[in-house]
Structures are given as C-alpha cells and as structure tokens.
Amino acid sequence: MKIALITIQAASGEKGGAESFFLGLQKALKNAGHNCETVTFISDESSQEKILASYETCHTMDLTDYDLVISTKAPSYAISHPNHIVYLVHTMRVFYDMFTKEFPKPNSRIKAFREKIIKKDTQALSKASISKLFTIGHEVTKRLKKYNKIESEVLHPPLVHEHFYCDGQENYIFIPSRLHRWKRIDLLIEAMQYVRSDIQLHIAGTGEDEQSLKKLANNKVVFLGRISDEAITKEYANALAVPFVPLQEDYGYVTLEAFKSKKAVITCNDSGEPSYFVKDGVNGFVCKADPQEIAKKIDYLYEHKDEAKEMGKRGFESIKHITWDNVIKELLSHSKKYDEDVLILDMQPIDPPVGGGRLRLLGLYHNLGAKLKSLYLGSYDWQGEKFRDHKLTPSLREVDIALSDEHFTQSNALSQAVGHNIIDLMFHKMGDLSKDYLMHAIYNIKRNNIVVFSHPWIYPLVKTFLTDKHLVVYDAQNVESYLRYTLLSENEACKDIIKEIIDIEYELCLNADIILCCSKEDRSTFNRLYEIPFDKLEIIPNGVFTSKIIPPNSNQKVELQQKYFKNQKKTAIFMGSNYGPNIDAAKFIATVLAPSCRNVNFIIAGSVGNVLNKESQNNLYITGFIDEDEKLHLLQACDFAINPMNGGSGTNIKMFDFMAAGLPIITTAIGARGIEQFGKKAFFVADLNDFVNTIESLLAEPKLLDHMRLSARELALEQFSFENISFKLGHLLNSHAQTLTKDIKVSIIIPSYERKELLLILLEKLNKQSFENFEVIVIDQSKESISNEIASYKFELKYIHSHIKGAVKARNFGAMLATGELLGFIDDDCYPINKEWIKNAYELYKSDKTIVGIEGKISSDHIADLAYRSVSNVGCEGLGFMTANLFVSKYIFNKIDGFDEAFDNPHFREDTDFGWRMLDEGNVPYAHNVEVFHPAHKKEIARESDEQRDTFFIKDPLLMAKHPKRYEQLFLFEKHYIQRPYFWKYFKKGLQEYAIDIQKYKEIYKYMPKEKDPL
C-alpha cells in the first residue's frame, strides 16, 4: 500500500518528540512492507491568518496518489481523502488547555479566534470519511472529548529506538528533559532539598530555564548538560529510579524509556499520560505535585532497593504490548478497501430508490454481468445529510459524500439569482468547493479503469484525471442539453447556463467510449445534435425489477381482489407520484373514466392521490402514498392498467411496473413514449377521448385480455427486466474494457446453443484465420458454461454464458459487446472454408465506402439428398441474408437497431428483415470469396419435420407488414405458399398474433385460401 504519513513541521524548524514519533511510524510501516512517505506541511503559527492558511492548505491538498493517509498533528487532519486515519498527536494546545496559561488576559479577538480553531478542528476531526480516530494518549482523548465532544481511541506509540537496558543501581535518580517550565524540573530540584538519603539527581538536557534552575539547585543536583544518546541510556541503566513530574504531559517518552530500562518511575497525579502508565506502588509511585511528597518516595526507594528493582521489572512488563507491530496492525485494520471494478459518478444518492433517476442507477448497477463490482459515488443536492458508505446489493456499494456548506451557500445564492435550482448544472464550477466529494472521485478514478458518468456534471472537474486506460462511459439519463433547454430557455438568466450544459455534455460525448441512451429517441437526438456516430451509442433502457414485481397466481389474485374490492367488477389501476402530468391523468380518471365506466373499479395509487379530492365515487378508490409492498399487492389485485398521460418527458417507468405484474395496459401515445412492444401485444395505444371505448372493447374479449396478460409479463422479462439489463450492461463494460487498448477491427459473433463440440471446432478454425485484428464473441445459451474447456487463442475471445434465450437476442447482445468496426455473424455449426474469410470480408468492406455489409457465400453438402435439408444461399444471392455468414458495419447495425427481436421465438425472417433494412443504408454485395460451410441437417430430427418447420411462417406476416413490396417478390420467388403444406395455417396464425390486416396487402391476399380460419 502507498501510504502518506502527514506531518507538520513548524516554520521555525524546531523539532521535538513528535518528529521521532513520525520517524518511528514511517519506519514501522516501511518494515511492514508498505511504501510509506511522509508528506510534510510547513505550518507557520506566527499569525492568525497564517494558521488559517495552513488549515486551508491541508484541506485543499490532493493526496489521492496515496492509497491511505495517516494524519497526525494540527492541522494535518484537515486533509480530504477517501481513506483517512487520524493518529492524533495534538491539536494546537495554546488554544486548548494551555490557553489560559498563554493568554491570562485574552482580548475578544483572540477569544473569537480560539472558538474558530476549536470549531475548525471539530469539523475536520468529525468528518465521516475519517475511518478511525486514534490519539497517542488519554490526555489527548480527554481533551478531544472536553473541547470538541469527539470520541477517540488511545493507541500508545512505542519508542523509536529500543536500545535501553538495565545495569546496576547506583545512588542517583535520573531525568532527561528539556529545561522548560512545563517539565517542572524545579519541582524535582526542590524535592532534593527534602531528600534525606545520600542520593543525587542527574539532569540531562538544556533549555531556556537552565540558568534559573541552576540557581535553585543544591549540591545533590548534577546538571549533565547535553549528552549523547549512549550516555543517556547508560544513565538510565544505572539509575535507582526515574522521577518524571511534568505538567499535563501528552505522552512523555521518558516513562517508556525508564520502564524499558527496568526502572521505577515517580510521577505526579497532574502529570498527564505518565500517571496512566504508572500504577502507584506497582511499577512506581503517583503522588501529589509536592516536593516533600516526592522526596519521601525517593527516600523510600533508596531504602528499599530490592523493591525498586521489582517495580522496574513490573514497569518493563507493563509496556511490553506497546510495539510497532501492534500499532501498525491496529491502524491498518481501519484502512478502507476500494476494490470495485466500475466507478459510477453522480451527485444524488441512490437509496432510497425513489424516482426514475435513482431507480435507473439501482437497476443498471445492482448486479452487473461479468461479475463486475460497482462503486457508486454520489452526494446529496440538499444540505444536512451525512456521509454514507454501504452495500446496496452484494455487488453495488454506495458512498455518498455531503457537499460543503460553502458549496451550498454559493449555489443557493446563484439559484436565487436565476430563480431556478442550479446546484447540479453548476457543479462543474462549484465542485471544487466540495473537496471531500472531489477527492473521493479523483481517488477512485485513479484506481478504476471503468468510469461511468451518470449525468455529465462531474465530468469537467475530473476530466484531467482520465487517461487512455480508462473506459469512459456516459450513462445519459436524458439528452441533458435538450431537456434543460426546454425547461430553462424561457429564463433569460439561464442562457449562459444552457450553453455550458451543451459544452459539458458535448465534450463528454466526444470523449466517452460508450454512451448509454434510454431510448431510440434519445439516441437519434445525440446523433443529430452532436454528430455522435451510432456505433458509440448503445441503448440501455429503463426497466423494472421483474423478480420483485411478479404476477399473482390465480388463488392469490382472488384473495387480493376480495381484500380490496367487495364486488366482482374488473379493476383498472393507475399509479403516479405527485407531479403535474400525473395529476392531470388522475383527474381525467376521476372525472371522465369513473363516471363513464360504471362496471369497472378504478384505483388511483401513489402520492398523486394526495392532491385529489378524496370524495370517492363508489367505483373509484384513491390510496394516497403507498409503500412497495402495498404497491405490489395492489398491482396483483387488478385486471388491467390505464395510463392516460398527456404530458411530461422521458419514459413512464410505471408502464414497466404494470407489464411486470402482467397487466394489459391502455395508454396514450405520450404514456408509451420510448417503449417498444417487439411484436408483442402488451398495451393498446389510444387517444384520451377513445379511452372509454377501448376499455369496453377490451373487457368484451376476456381471451384477448388473458393473452395480453402473458404478453405483458413476457415483454417485461425479455426487454425491460433490470436483472437482464444489468447483466448485459456488465458484459458491455467488461467487453470494452477488455479490448480498450487493442486495435480490434472485426468482431465475429457466434450465438451458440448446446453444440459444444461444433463450437470448439469453429473456434479452432477461426484461430487459423490470416487476419489478425479481430475478436470473437460467443453468446452461449447452453445450460452449462464451457468457459473452463476453452483453450487460449491468438484472437481476443469473449465467451459469455447467457441465460437469456433466443438466437436473435443473442446476436443483438453479441453485437452490443462488439468493439470492432465490422461485425461478422456465423453460426456455431458452421465454419469458414479457408483462412482468408475475415481478411477478404474486411478488405472488401474497406474497398468501397458505399458498402455497409457483405453477404458471404454459404455452401452446404447433401444438396440433392431428400433426407437432408441443406442450407446454402447459392442461387438466391441478395435475397436471404442468412446470418450464418453475414457482415455488417457496427455503425449501421446500431443505426438500424440490429435484428428485430419480434422475429424471435421461433426465430425466422429476422435475417431477411435485417438485410432489407441494411440495403436501405447502402450496398450489401454478395462475396464468393467470403465463404462459410454450413452442414446439411437431417430431416428426421424432430424440429426439422414438415409441420414443425412450417410453424416458422408465423413470422411471414410481420415481414410482409414491414416490407410489403419486397415481401411480395420473395413470396412469389420462394413459392412456399404452394410448396409448404402448413404455410397458410401459420401465416394466418401470424396475422392474428400480430394484429395485421391482410386486406391491406392485396397482392398476397389474392393467393390466400379464403375458407374460415381453422383456429
């Protein structure tokens, strides 16, 4: 560990006991294998201004290069550091216990300054980011308690040099000391006048009071002056005892040195720390500060030399435990660990996760895939909160650091001036005032390769600490510049603020490696406003914890319905917080829907109800604020949800709650903004004035209602489950971090499902490719992970064992993780014919800027064998775009949203749909020299039987609806409608499933058998 021992050196250069303590501590830390450096501040105490300046210097110092800092003397503990232990030597004593001595008649200015210093110390020492506060002794601890009301723990420092020994018992007592009045040598000299025995007092040392003391002394007192360290130990070794009677000594190495030399110590009850070490009558004496008392004890020891010897031995035993090893162990046991993989920076807390922003933070980072652990550094945008460091989930740690009072003062002043709370928007200018927060951020940026900015506010403050080794991610909860413009543009005073927001967000976008967008709409806004290329923009939607919000089983539902409602009517729910657009929607329910649909119970849940007139009609229930449990029960008790929103911005996260609970929804277009259904039918979009009709027609079809119930839950699980989103995001971050410094040009994507052997063969073949700068991404949806069986390859392999089912989803997931500019898809049972596969594809792609993708040749075997179904695209070039051999640029893939997951389960036509959309963007040549072999499948395998095979045509109507003209050609070319026995059966099923009106597609309708639907 790299440790900074922060020491203070007086500007006068004077040195004392503290310096040897520093030296000893540093040496001990070094011996324990740590890289310990002392960082020395020069503290000038010659004026009030200079004292304050040295507090400020310490406070603003960036010591984040050190893993741990240990502060010692005033004002070193003013430092801001995320891993900070205080080992307090002393505060400035002249403002504490020595104040009345030094300033017998203080004026009001000096009194006020004293208050100020004590307040500053209290603030600094009670900082919650200090993980432990130790003092060198009880005196210091007592003082902290008395003046600062702060608790601390005593940790006695050992001696720096331990060369003391015991030799004999000669007729002298010995005290080494600076000759200063606080040491009370005069008390000892006076005592010697009362000593009856034939014994001398040896005094080693010099000092300002030397002359006066010498005058005081009789012939029993010997002044040795300044003597060498060896001479001192020898004096100790042969002394009878050591009298040590200072006034309120903070520590006093003399006690330890005497005990190390096995000598009894005589001290006074007002001597401070020595009186804690010395146990009266055990290892010495503690007496009143009176010369006669002291003289008695000296005489006693002279007369009882054996007892003096025993006391010395007991003294030696009593300090045996004070060793540097123990001190270091105790100190370092409080060192904080920051060993997370991902750092997320924002300035709000996550917990409690109320509101869209905090819920997103929790959802996205609560359990990142690839076993990444995340550290969230946040704050509070209001005053008065405390430091917090806790685990929200086993892999998400939240640390919140309060902003400084000065920060709030300035921000409030500015907010008032512009008439809008701008603490977040101005964070980039004021963050420097909150050193505690900033140092936490900088410290962790220096130790973390993946840095996520949730909101751009912090970025400008720390950007200089980001290096090439950092994966920089912008988690864009909104397009801030656009959002803030719509909110603030009316306000003249905010003109410049908007410009700065643009500036910050633009720069973050330019420098981010990935930008996470909530929706397609946000993504295209980023592209339009800032010209950010699509390959940097990934969609990470908002969602819901689908493991927490679950549909009820049928028994539960009946029970709940009986609990909440006393009738058999169907029940509709709306939820919302106390927020303008929600209130409008709730009013609409109360005044329009409830009176019109008397056969339906309406529930308005959440704090939106607090502002409504609670006079309930007999089919309207208004709950007011509810907790999470009650919310779940209510959702489970209802039959469907309504979302008649007519304003607001962003995605309505309540929609996800409804879906997760398996509630079909009737919503306005605004309410469904940013939420796709992926071919499923989870909600109906209706105009407000069509709501009543839609509700009634939905209730008229109980079968449809049941179907939608399932679809809603499925949609939530597949697309909006935070559990899956967090899993995918973790892999996204991990993948980019893995190849951040590598020059990956092509990403090969292989979805795999229970074909271990074939997959390993394919990887072997890929290993022989002549092309060098490529990575292989395997999305394995098999039951068992094979990560242990995978050899190492010359390419970068990203093997992801995924629980998310579906080949289309796997391809999209793989593409999201890809870091190359060109994506290549191949199936796990295929392999490239030769080693030039990737090389030829890449060269062709680079040869012509109009090329957005490449359809590679797929060859097969058993071409004429009826027992087999061979898979090849020879003869239908430019038609099928089979994913067994398809290349596409990452830019285009992202721009056209990859494969349409509506074509999943069973997956069919997704490749054709994708290919056709690709053609809208540029050229997709068919390349003979980009060839893959696809083995024929034996038909007797169950899933290859005729009817099984034909169930896939359920997807044809989807394709038809998306591409009417092209589908027409394909339809006539393939002639499935003639050749396949079950074509029309499943085609019609598809029409129903996806609610497609065949009458609109006359050319196809012509061919459709008109008999009544067999279903």
Added chain:
Amino acid sequence: MKQQKFYKAFEDRYRGSREMIKKRQEQYLKFIKPLTTIFHEDTALDIGCGRGEWLELLKQNGIKHIGIDTDSDMLKECKKQKLNVIKSDALSYLSKQKDNSLILITAFHVVEHIAFEDLQKLVQEALRVLKDGGLLIFETPNPNNIKVATEYFYLDPTHIRPIPSALLAFTTEYFGFKRVAVMGMQEQKTLLEKEDVSLKDVLEGPSPDYAVIAQKKAPQEITQKFDFIFEKSYGLSLDILLQKFEQTFQRVENLAINAEKKAIEAEKKAIEAEKKAIEAEKNYTALLNSHSWKITQPLRYLNKKLQWFYTGVYHWITFSPTSRPRRIVNKILLKLKSYLNKNPKLKTKASQILQYFPKLQEYVANMHLSHTVDKDIKHTYSYRLNEDPKRKLSVEEILARIEKEAEKKEENRS
C-alpha cells in the same frame, strides 16, 4: 505598392501616434538649437521622413527643411501637411547635393533598414554635404535593451539587423566626423532613481532607442556651442542597471548575513546545536568548493522571487563551517526541497548538481521529509467553454440545432 502600403499600415499601428512621435523627437530640438543661431537660411535634411513629424517640428521652429522618403503613401501624408518633401532614396539624393550645403542631416529609424555598405556610403556622403559644424543624427533601436534586441526589433519585418551604438558611433568617427555622442532615448525616467532593481528592470529597462549625434569639424567658436552635447551622458544602459541589480542583491545578502549573525549568537548558547552543526559541516564540506559557486552563479540572475533561494545558497558557501548550525541548514534544505518539488525542471537540474556532492545527496535523500508540500500545489480547476480540440461543432451551432429541434416538436404538438 502593396509592400509600401503594408509598411504605412505597420507604422500606423506600431510606431505610435504623430503626437507621440513628435513628443519624442522634441528632445532633439535642444541639440540643434545652436545651429539656428549660427546659420540662418540653410536647410536641414530628414532622410526617411515618414509621416513628417520631425519636419513639422523643424518648420515650427523656423528651420528650412527638406524630407525624402521612398514611400509614396507616407509622402502624401506629408504633402497634406504642406511639408517640403521629395520621393528619393538617401544615397541618390545626397549624391546630387553640393559639398557643404546642409546644416543638419537626420535619419530616425533608418539605418537599421539598410545594408551596412550603404550606411558607410551614407556617412561619407553626409560628411561631404554638411557644412562645417553641421550635425548628423541617427536614431535607431537600442540592442543594449534585451527586450528590444530579442523581440521588439523583429516586429518590423523590414529591419535588417540591430546596430550596437558602438558600431554606429565608430562608423561616423572613422569616416571623419570630428566628434560623436551616443545617447539613450525614451527610457523610463523613474528607473534612474529606483533603488531595488528587479530582473525585469534589467531586461526591459535600458533605453529602448539610442541616438548618435556626429559633428563635422569646425572652428572652435562654433564647436564650443555644442560642447554640452558631448560632455554629458544620456539615457540608461544595461550596465548601469546590472550594477544596480548587483547592489540590490548585495543589500539582500547583507540583511541575510546580519540575520544569520543573530541566529548564530543565539545558537551558540545551545550546546546541542553546536554539536550537530559539526556533524552537518562534514556533510557540507563538499559544497564549499568552486563547483558549487560556478553552478549556482546563474541562479543569481533568476527572478526576484528566487531571492530566498540564492541567499540560502550563498550561506552554504560563505559561512564558516563551525558556526553554521544544522537547524538553519535544515530549514533552507526544507524550503529548497519544497521549491524543487514544485519545479520538475529545476529538480532535474538540482539532482544533476547533487551528483557532484555525494554526501549531500545522501543527506537530502535520507532527510526525514520525503515530500514537502506548500499551499501552491493543489488541484485547481478552471472552466472554459469550447476547450476540447476534438470539437467540430461550436456550442452556438449546437444551440441552434436544439432550438430548431424544440420548434419542430412544438409544431408537431400543435
């Protein structure tokens, strides 16, 4: 043409306003005053008259004048002022003049524009054309001023080379002028009185321009009227300022020595300090040789802010070893270390120097202070718009896009 226009524009921007130039050139009037008492109907020639400020002064003082210049635009300006000017270059104009026909030839900021051979011809021709006792005055930028010599001189792209005053003076004397005076011009007058001279003063303080005034031989009754020109020295030279700077430095040193003396007396009482000083002395003996003196000498000319630094160094070198207490040295080393920590380049230099003094190097390395920090080192952040070089778009462009986007959405809604 274009070239000439450029120069006119350049002059207009950098040479200064008419009033300012005139004000400066007024200083020369006192030097030519005796001419007007001796000669009455004779003409003064101004070579490179430019916008004609000097000609105007001559006219106002009743001296007949003719100005020549090669720049038509400048001459137009002069004609506007009803000044007597001709388009010509100096040498060809002079060659057409009769011997002993002019009383004064001036060339302000001309000689630095012409080749040295031409300058020599110009001086010879001037000598021929001037009447006995006539004056030749050249004014040119003063390379003795380091700021001028290294920067301002090259602001004018038509300047050829700076001419040191000694060279210009020598040239006139060599070709036969009777006597010559060099005078610094346009310096800041307060600097002459200033006691504490800074390095900035040394570098920028010497007279930015100088003039050479050369006189053609003449009977004594004429020349004595001009003696005052050649007896006194004018202006402020680099040497004077350097001398002052040295004196400043000496004063600081003396102060420091006195302070140290007091410290030594106090320390003498402390036996420990004395003892440790002897130990320390061993470590510093190595410093007390000529190496250190040589190496630290350049430091003397560092910025004034560095004064504590070289006083510290000075003490190492001049104090008698036995009386130098370790505590003082420690303090200096502490500050030195802290200063060096803040200046990586100096630090490298210092560690190179330390290599010559292995004992000191060891001592510094073992010093209890591995890092000493001052309040200047801290994380400071200043925010500026449009900073990142990767940007292709300006904030204003993006704002315009946002405005458009918002409008579109508003339209869609209604």
